[in-house]
Amino acid sequence: MNTSFFRQRHWLGVLALGSLVLLSGCERPPQETVQHGYRGTGMVQVYNPRIQADVIAVNQVPAPQPPASPDGPKAGAIYQNVKVLGDLSVGEFTRLMINMTAWVAPEKGCNYCHNGANFADDSLYTKVVARRMVQMTQHINTDWKTHVAATGVTCYTCHRGNPVPKEVWFTADSQPYGSNFMGNKTGQNTPAGSVKLASLPYDPFTPYLLGSEPIRVNATKALPTSGGQGESIQRTEKTYALMTHMSASLGVNCTFCHNTQNFGKWDGAPPQRVTAYHGIRMARDVNLAYMEPLTDVFPSNRKGELGDVAKVNCATCHQGVNKPLLGVSMLKDHPELAAYRPYTAPAPAAPDAAAAPAADAPKQ
Numbered sequence: 583m584n585t586s587f588f589r590q591r592h593w594l595g596v597l598a599l600g601s602l603v604l605l606s607g608c609e610r611p612p613q614e615t616v617q618h619g620y621r622g623t624g625m626v627q628v629y630n631p632r633i634q635a636d637v638i639a640v641n642q643v644p645a646p647q648p649p650a651s652p653d654g655p656k657a658g659a660i661y662q663n664v665k666v667l668g669d670l671s672v673g674e675f676t677r678l679m680i681n682m683t684a685w686v687a688p689e690k691g692c693n694y695c696h697n698g699a700n701f702a703d704d705s706l707y708t709k710v711v712a713r714r715m716v717q718m719t720q721h722i723n724t725d726w727k728t729h730v731a732a733t734g735v736t737c738y739t740c741h742r743g744n745p746v747p748k749e750v751w752f753t754a755d756s757q758p759y760g761s762n763f764m765g766n767k768t769g770q771n772t773p774a775g776s777v778k779l780a781s782l783p784y785d786p787f788t789p790y791l792l793g794s795e796p797i798r799v800n801a802t803k804a805l806p807t808s809g810g811q812g813e814s815i816q817r818t819e820k821t822y823a824l825m826t827h828m829s830a831s832l833g834v835n836c837t838f839c840h841n842t843q844n845f846g847k848w849d850g851a852p853p854q855r856v857t858a859y860h861g862i863r864m865a866r867d868v869n870l871a872y873m874e875p876l877t878d879v880f881p882s883n884r885k886g887e888l889g890d891v892a893k894v895n896c897a898t899c900h901q902g903v904n905k906p907l908l909g910v911s912m913l914k915d916h917p918e919l920a921a922y923r924p925y926t927a928p929a930p931a932a933p934d935a936a937a938a939p940a941a942d943a944p945k946q
């Protein structure tokens with residue numbers, strides 16, 4: 583009897599079992615692939631229709647309400663404490679209040695932001711935050727068209743019926759087990775959802791979506807002696823962690839934005855990489871200019887373990903798809919969120935020349 587034959591069979595069995603265990607950790611087929619880059623570049627996107635169905639379900643938009651008349655008195659002239667939406671007609675203002683309620687606090691209703699006895703009162707923090715959120719939304723739609731195009735965003739893009747958007751981030755404690763006994767973890771080696779359970783730095787957000795550290799890996803010159811050394815291992819790992827977050831948030835592979843023949847090169851990379859470049863800067867701007875300054879307004883139960891406010895990353899808007907809400911624009915039904923709309927009281931009426939002709943007017 584040939585024992586080595588059996589030994590081989592045995593090892594084949596172990597191998598088969600091994601691959602079965604490995605495969606069961608992956609996504610069950612079928613998978614679908616879609617060509618993304620030029621033919622021959624192998625730049626395909628891989629989708630799993632089963633997972634895709636859930637993602638599509640959370641990215642449906644609610645039916646729009648019929649528009650309100652822009653005529654009639656302005657909200658700024660009628661109400662007492664309207665600072666950012668005063669240029670809307672009372673009808674448009676009320677329509678937006680009803681929609682904001684549906685988008686952000688459908689269960690609690692108007693009183694999530696309002697003292698029901700006095701709507702002008704600003705004592706609830708939620709109203710103070712919401713006023714700033716209106717300005718933030720208008721800012722994104724006005725000044726970040728390089729990213730959101732004409733599609734734009736509304737409160738619903740992030741909130742989807744929840745007071746706290748489903749996807750937010752806080753600065754993570756980089757040494758959750760202390761630094762003496764366990765050594766310095768430098769924010770590593772704790773598989774986290776933020777980086778798809780990879781053993782990459784689990785907070786790629788603080789350096790890039792709040793700070794502006796370079797997002798770089800590649801050397802741009804061939805030889806170390808000519809200045810061609812690449813970035814440090816730490817920076818490389820952080821860059822990959824951010825890229826993993828970006829891919830996961832949009833539900834795409836690296837080839838959606840890169841010709842992987844050279845990750846650093848912009849020539850030959852899909853145009854989506856440029857959109858993403860602006861997206862990184864937009865998220866950073868929103869976090870620095872709108873979210874961080876609200877830190878003292880939020881109660882402590884809304885803050886992270888280091889006392890910071892919840893912040894925005896790619897997933898806050900995208901929620902698993904390359905265009906939030908599958909590219910459907912809700913903004914077109916809400917032009918009030920597409921531009922700044924503060925109220926300026928009309929100048930006092932000039933004396934009516936027709937009613938009181940000037941003394942030296944020629945007699946008829």
Ligand code: HEC
Binds near residue numbers: 692702709714
């Ligand atoms: C998500 C928070 C939020 C919800 C929910 C909300 N509002 Fe408001 N409301 C605001 C903000 C913010 C302002 C101030 C707007 C400004 O300064 O331009 C405001 C102002 C008002 C005012 C003007 C009060 C005054 O005299 O200054 C009225 C009236 C009003 N809301 C009605 C409603 C009604 C009715 C509902 C429910 C259908 C509602 N709001 C739900 C945030 C909210």
Ligand code: HEC
Binds near residue numbers: 711715747868898
């Ligand atoms: C780019 C994403 C984004 C958009 C767009 C956005 N928000 Fe927010 N909003 C956030 C984040 C992040 C928070 C912080 C979460 C928290 O409350 O801890 C927040 C918090 C809030 C809160 C406080 C809720 C609470 O319970 O603490 C209110 C109210 C709110 N937003 C209203 C609005 C309104 C109204 C709009 C549209 C005019 C809007 N938001 C648009 C991201 C967004």
Ligand code: HEC
Binds near residue numbers: 798799800822862
């Ligand atoms: C949604 C678009 C997008 C996706 C998906 C994406 N990247 Fe990137 N990547 C970018 C952008 C934009 C930059 C440049 C960022 C900057 O300069 O601010 C970049 C930079 C990089 C760099 C640094 C290159 C250099 O100049 O040194 C590497 C490496 C990289 N990405 C790898 C990856 C990997 C690996 C994946 C998949 C896990 C991936 N990227 C997925 C958009 C993307």
Ligand code: HEC
Binds near residue numbers: 832862898904
């Ligand atoms: C405030 C919400 C918001 C945030 C935050 C956001 N995006 Fe977007 N993004 C959008 C919208 C809206 C579009 C669709 C624009 C359009 O219709 O062309 C978009 C489009 C894109 C596209 C183009 C997709 C395509 O198919 O052409 C890329 C790539 C992208 N975003 C990457 C990112 C990355 C990476 C981040 C995080 C660094 C990010 N986005 C953060 C709202 C957002």
